[in-house]
Amino acid sequence: MRFPYRLLTRAIALALSLSVPALAETTPTPPPPSSSAQQLYASAQQDLLQLRVLLKNGNSQSSVGSGFLIGNSNLVVTNFHVVSQIALEPETYFGEYKDTSGASGAIELLAVDVLHDLAIVRIARAGSGFFKVPHLSGADKQPALVKLNQGQHLYSLGNPLDLGFTISEGTYNGISARGFSDQLMFTGAVNAGMSGGPNVTADGQVAGVNVAHRRDGELVSFLVPVRYVQALLARVTGDMVPPTDFKPIIGEQLLEHQAVMVDTLLEKPFSIKDLGPYRVPVRESDQVRCWGNTDSSAKKAYTIASINCSMESAIFVSGELQTGHLSMHHKYAHNKKLNAMQFAQLATNLFNGQVFSTAKSETITPAACTEDFIKHNNISLRALVCAEAYHKFKELYDFTLITASTDSSDTSLQSMINIQGVSYSNGMKLVSQFLQDIDRTTATGDDIKTDADELDINNTDSTDNNSTQNDSTNNNPKNNDSTKNKSDKKEAAQ
Amino acid sequence: MSQSIFVEQLTPDGEVVHRTQVGHLPIRIGRAYDNDIILNDPHTAAHHAQVEFNQLDELIISDLGSYNGITHANARENFFVVDGDKIYRLGHTRLRIRTADYQVAAEVTDLTNHRWEGLLPALTGLALLLVTALVSTWLADLNQGTLSKYLLELVSVFGFAIGWSGIWALFSRLFTGHARFGRHLFIASAGLAFLELWEHVSGLIAYAFSWEALLTFSTHPLIFICAVMLYFHFLTAGNKRPGRLKMYLATLAILASAITMTKEYQASNHLADELYMSRIYPPAVRLSRDHSLEEFMADMKGLKEQVDEERKENPEKDSSDNEDEELDAPEDPNEEPEQ
Numbered sequence: 001m002r003f004p005y006r007l008l009t010r011a012i013a014l015a016l017s018l019s020v021p022a023l024a025e026t027t028p029t030p031p032p033p034s035s036s037a038q039q040l041y042a043s044a045q046q047d048l049l050q051l052r053v054l055l056k057n058g059n060s061q062s063s064v065g066s067g068f069l070i071g072n073s074n075l076v077v078t079n080f081h082v083v084s085q086i087a088l089e090p091e092t093y094f095g096e097y098k099d100t101s102g103a104s105g106a107i108e109l110l111a112v113d114v115l116h117d118l119a120i121v122r123i124a125r126a127g128s129g130f131f132k133v134p135h136l137s138g139a140d141k142q143p144a145l146v147k148l149n150q151g152q153h154l155y156s157l158g159n160p161l162d163l164g165f166t167i168s169e170g171t172y173n174g175i176s177a178r179g180f181s182d183q184l185m186f187t188g189a190v191n192a193g194m195s196g197g198p199n200v201t202a203d204g205q206v207a208g209v210n211v212a213h214r215r216d217g218e219l220v221s222f223l224v225p226v227r228y229v230q231a232l233l234a235r236v237t238g239d240m241v242p243p244t245d246f247k248p249i250i251g252e253q254l255l256e257h258q259a260v261m262v263d264t265l266l267e268k269p270f271s272i273k274d275l276g277p278y279r280v281p282v283r284e285s286d287q288v289r290c291w292g293n294t295d296s297s298a299k300k301a302y303t304i305a306s307i308n309c310s311m312e313s314a315i316f317v318s319g320e321l322q323t324g325h326l327s328m329h330h331k332y333a334h335n336k337k338l339n340a341m342q343f344a345q346l347a348t349n350l351f352n353g354q355v356f357s358t359a360k361s362e363t364i365t366p367a368a369c370t371e372d373f374i375k376h377n378n379i380s381l382r383a384l385v386c387a388e389a390y391h392k393f394k395e396l397y398d399f400t401l402i403t404a405s406t407d408s409s410d411t412s413l414q415s416m417i418n419i420q421g422v423s424y425s426n427g428m429k430l431v432s433q434f435l436q437d438i439d440r441t442t443a444t445g446d447d448i449k450t451d452a453d454e455l456d457i458n459n460t461d462s463t464d465n466n467s468t469q470n471d472s473t474n475n476n477p478k479n480n481d482s483t484k485n486k487s488d489k490k491e492a493a494q
Numbered sequence: 495m496s497q498s499i500f501v502e503q504l505t506p507d508g509e510v511v512h513r514t515q516v517g518h519l520p521i522r523i524g525r526a527y528d529n530d531i532i533l534n535d536p537h538t539a540a541h542h543a544q545v546e547f548n549q550l551d552e553l554i555i556s557d558l559g560s561y562n563g564i565t566h567a568n569a570r571e572n573f574f575v576v577d578g579d580k581i582y583r584l585g586h587t588r589l590r591i592r593t594a595d596y597q598v599a600a601e602v603t604d605l606t607n608h609r610w611e612g613l614l615p616a617l618t619g620l621a622l623l624l625v626t627a628l629v630s631t632w633l634a635d636l637n638q639g640t641l642s643k644y645l646l647e648l649v650s651v652f653g654f655a656i657g658w659s660g661i662w663a664l665f666s667r668l669f670t671g672h673a674r675f676g677r678h679l680f681i682a683s684a685g686l687a688f689l690e691l692w693e694h695v696s697g698l699i700a701y702a703f704s705w706e707a708l709l710t711f712s713t714h715p716l717i718f719i720c721a722v723m724l725y726f727h728f729l730t731a732g733n734k735r736p737g738r739l740k741m742y743l744a745t746l747a748i749l750a751s752a753i754t755m756t757k758e759y760q761a762s763n764h765l766a767d768e769l770y771m772s773r774i775y776p777p778a779v780r781l782s783r784d785h786s787l788e789e790f791m792a793d794m795k796g797l798k799e800q801v802d803e804e805r806k807e808n809p810e811k812d813s814s815d816n817e818d819e820e821l822d823a824p825e826d827p828n829e830e831p832e833q
Contacts, residue, residue, distance in 0.1 A: 002587065301638045337638065340776045346636050347774035350515035355770065359763035365804035366763030369792040371770050373704055382775075384770045385794050389801040409776035424798050432791050 001006030006340040039156050041167045043204070044068075045100040047127045051078055051097045051107060051196060053444040062093060066158035066210070069127030072320040073238050076228055077133075078196030079211055080112050080119045083317045087112055087119070087246040088318050088392070097123050102166050111236045114244055115324075116181055116316060117211050117230040119196075120236050126252040127361045131198055134224060135233040136144030141162065141194045142230050148172045148184070156190055156210050156221070158197025166194075167244050172207070176222060179313030180261055180324075182220040184208050190221035199223050236426045250317065251393035254421055257315065257324055257395070262426040265326065270437050275305055275332035278379070281437030282309045290328075301337035302346060306330060316423070321363045323396070328389045328434070335410040341391050354416060355386050364388040364398060373406065378440040380407045385431060390421070399427040403438060413438070430444055497593055499545065499553075501531050503590040504581060507734075520546035523584065524558070537585025545576065545591060553583055555591060584687045605802050616676035619683030620652070626687040627651045633694075655682045662727050670732035674778060677730050685723030697773045706781040709773060721747040736823035763804070 065082030069075070072480045076097070084095040086109050095107040097304045107121040112206045134143040152172045159165050184215040186199060190210045197210045208223030243249060265288070270281035271434075284290050288311050296303035315324040331350055335343045367386040367395015367431035374383050381403040388398040397421045405413040419427055499521060504774060523531045526540040530783035533542070539560035549556050557563050562585045563570045578592040630794040631647045659678035672757050692715055700708035721743045725735040725736075734738050755765045762769070 007701070076802045215691055301636065338636065341633055342636060344773075345633055345776045348772060350776055352772035357762040357769050359759075359761060365801050367769065367795040368800035368804070369770055369789070370797060371706060372790055372793065373780070373782060374786045374787055374790045376787045380784055382771075382774065382792060383791075386769070387794070387796070387801050389805040390804050397798075404774050406774065406780065407777055409778070412774070428791060428794060431794065432787070435787055436791070 019153065025032050029299075032279070036153070037155055037169050038206060040200065040202070041157070044130050044167075044198075044200070045165065046159055047130045048157055048165055048197070049076060049099050050124075050165070050193075051076070051082055051121070052098065053083060053093050054096055056092060056094055058309045064159070064193050065163050065195040067097065067132045067194065067204075068157070069123075069125075070200040070233060071132055072126055072129045073237060074122055074124065074126050075110070075233070075238060075472075076107065076121045076123055077209060077233075078119050079209065080114050080117045081225075082111050082196045083109055083112075083119050083121060084145075084318050085251065085317070090246075095121065097121075099125075103318045103443060109246070110240060110242050111232055112250060112253075113228060113232045114250050114317060116224050117316060118209065118224055118228055118232050122238065122242075130204060131200070131206050132204075133229050133233055135230045136322075137234055137237060142227075142234060145200055145230065147206060147208055148201075150174050151226075153202055154186055154188065154207055154221075155202070156188055156194060156199045156201050158190075159195030159208055160191035160193045161187075162193050168194075170219065170221070175225075175397065180264065180287060181228070182225055183211065183227055185225050187208075187219050188221060189213075189219055191225075195470060211432045238317060241304060247392050248394075251352055251390075251396065254315065254317070254323060254393055254396055255423065256424040257424060261326075262323055262422055262430060266429065267339060270433065272437060272439075273307060273330075274441070275307065275330055275413060276334055276411055277441050278332060278411075278488060279407075279437070279439040280307065280330040280413065280415060281434055282307060282330070284309065284328075287313065288326065289329075289467055300380075301335075302343065303334045303336065304350075305332045305334075320361075321390075323390075323398075325420040326430070327416075327418045329416040329418075331414045333412045333414070340409040343412070346347055347404060347414070350412065350414050351382075351402065354402050355400050356383065357386070357388075357452075362391065364390055367400075376436070376437075377438075378442070379405060379413075379438060382406050383435065383437065387424075387427070395423050396421050397427055399431060400432045401434065403435070405440075407440070451484065498593070500592045500594070500596075501545070502590045502592070503533075504590055506588065508581070510590075518812040520544045522558075523589070523798045524560075533587050535585045535587040542584050552576075553591070553593070555589075557644070561582070600660060609643075610677065611674060612676045614676065615680035619655070619676075619680035622687045623651060623683040624648065627689045630690050638707060638802075651686070655679060655686060660733060661798065663700055666731040672728050672732075679726060680721070681723060681726045685719060688719050688723075698779055700771055700773060701773055701775045702779050702781040704771075707766070710768045711772045713754050717747050717750045717754070733792050 005040045015486070029231075035280055049067045049069065050064065051067045052064050053097040053429065055062055060086060064371050065078055067076040067078035067082070070077060080087070083095055086095050093110070094105055094466075095491060098104040105124055107123050109119060111120045134145070136142060136474050150171075151494050154170055154172050156168045156170065157165070161278045162309070168189040170186050173187050176183045176185050183464050184199075184207065186208070189362050190213045194210045195212075198206050198344040199210055200206055201207045206229070208225050209229060211224050212220050213219075256278050264285075265283055270283055273282055274278050274280075282290050288309050290307060290309035292305070292306045292307045296305070306325070309329075310327040313324075314322040316322055333343075335348055338346065355367065355369070357369075360366075365388050369384055369386040371382070371384040383401065383403040385399065390396040390398075399422070400416070400418050402413065402416045407426065415434075415438055419430055421483060422430070455490065499516050499519070501514045501516060501523070502510045505509055516530055523529055523533065523536070523538075523539060524540050524542040525533050525538055529541065537561070539558065541558045542557055542560045543564055544558055545553065545555050553576040554573045555564060555576055557571075564574065565571075565583045566574055566580055575582070576591045578590070578596045580590070582589050582591075627648050628644065631644055635643070644763065652662075655681065659675060661684045662682075663675040664676040666678070684750040693712075696708050696712065696715065700706065725739060725743050726748050728739050728743075729736060735819045754767065758767055759765055
């Protein structure tokens, strides 16, 4: 009877020894409260707001974010994605604010800047003057703003996850050029619900507006630079009459953005990459990132190498609609052991099911498509292009082009370009340029000799690709980021 | 003149259930046991009708005062002059009366191939199925699968064909007393082989001539092949009216096509099953001409009108919304310059 007791005491000892480090982790010695953060929060809390978007029908909340009063005015700056539902469906949604003392009231949307994810709303209360953004109404030249240095301490305020108002400390880390407009990188916590909250320097000057964070990283957050806030404030006055319909305004902003975007994309000719005997266009720049992948295990009867390029930024318009995006994909299949009909089946599988049309979307129309066999340069292709129009925004379209090479029974090149939210002429420009640049290095190899040559070339290629495979697996998570980043923004709104 | 008279009880379809030969007149018909012909039909009288000669020496069937009477072609009469081709209804009982000198119709040529029964069609069908399944599995076998994959495919196809034919054989057995499993198996196998063949032939033709519709509307030919298959199953199961059967099956096929198209239209706004021709074949198959990039871009330009047309509905709704709002807030005019 003694033995179990001994076992029990041992077990308890073991459990204690295990739990000690865990306890040490969960209750760290509290760091001495940063005095500047303490002071900041104390003086900022009056002008800090939580903004909620509620359903008119049922009064239940649909999304929650943060905002802050500018100077002594009744204007509140927040993210567009926090209030997008009010802008797009004012008949279904309305907004409400709640401050740190628990008081609440109605909000009124005055202006939006979809590209930089900013919005200004008006409330029936004036600010205490803590958050200053120097601006001149309607003037072209705006006053100088705070200068930031890398490593400088910044403080983000907001109401993360609807848990209560918080302040988080971090550092400024330069400008991210991944999008078409700059964002500041802030190494500090910005969580969903803090969107639209202010980010300030230690002496209380507004540096930017919390907008997003990377889910795959630690404390990698993004801010909208204050100069865009300044520009938007210059267009708004405290007693203006708000527009009744924001859709044309948003549409215009998107149209303006796509012009810049396509100009930037087509600034230089596409870079040309080799995939087996084929030459394919890609765009590699700050905004568009590419990564490659090869599937060439010896067991398989064929190899597939692919290049995927995708823009890392997209513009959030609503939960269902993110636009201003472009991606390019190339797949090169090379036959090793398959019969010509089987290889054709493989090409069919790759070509199949890439483009869809839906009549159920409230944002885009069903697709209208045209398809043909085309021949240009040294290559012949089967090509399909589909266009979709935006229901709510005039002059904006989505395009998808897919092509499959039809000149060899042993190799197949399949390319795709996906463009979201551009004008029709810009869409045609991109599609035409993309098609124009798809080519073959040698003329169609009908005789066996050239095919054999290609096979050798490809073999060396595939080993090269093998060595890059490690890199590409590292790259792949980055690829997912762009979509995650987008969903972060969406999440931040809720 | 003692001529034999034959009284035949028929089913609603006109098939003879009982044939009674009577050598004397009059013949009394009814439910009572003292009749010459005893009926089981509760809608007839105990002594319902009588077959006899009238004064004009015509053979007649006359009503013996029953409640439900005697009708021919839905007209009730007290008596009818008997015609060997006509059917008289007594209550729910259908009778036909013929004399021994009735002229029967000429012999019908036997088109049924009586050797094409049993093992022969069954084995032919299975062989056809074996070839089809092997070829289609081989074509789709991109990962150079093992033997087990082929066997599994064969077992499932064979299992389906045999099960399906078994059900039809059961029907045949019920209706005609003859299962004809071999024939049903052949019909099912031929149907499946045709479906598979059409899949490849239509793909090749569509690719060769760039006839996209052949592939994007792929369901409808398949429905047609299934309808033809059903037609032969029904015929084998003893259907006697091929004309009517064809009409029924055609209606069914059209209905199935219409449902498919409606469903597609609701989901994607296109009547076709697929948005585009996704089959790729070796270059040797191509017959149609190549288009230039310019032609393709011109076609793309043409799409603008189509999609713009599609987006009409919502802006109209929006503009009506705006009107409402303008009515609510007449002081709005200076909103525009602000933005």
